[in-house]
Amino acid sequence: MAQAMRSQPSISLLATDGKPHPLQDVLMAVTLVFGAVACITAFWDNLHLLTSWTGLIGILTGAYGQFISATTRERFALIIGLGASGLGFYLGMAHGGLFGGWLG
Secondary structure (H helix, E strand, O other), X not given: OHHHHOOOOOOOOOXXXXXXXXXXXXXXXXXXXXXXXXXXXXXXXXXXXXXXHHHHHHHHHHHHHHHHXXXXXXXXXXXXXXXXXXXXXXXXXXXXXXXXXXXX
């Protein structure tokens, strides 16, 4: 039981290995924010430009974040953000797409 009483210097909410991961944490936060914006704006048809672009950026940042992620907590949050970004992106594409008639 001696190991149970050992004090841990600092436990980060986002890093389970005890090391700081600033780039991964920023990518995770950006993916979650873009995913939330894409999901929320997908409810309105006339916001398809915002929805599709934020969804696309969320997908790209989430994919890169998954590529360099180090802990399970980061991967879990990135998957949530990726799912929300993908949903928003696909609904934005269905309502008018990335350019919305500007190119043709």
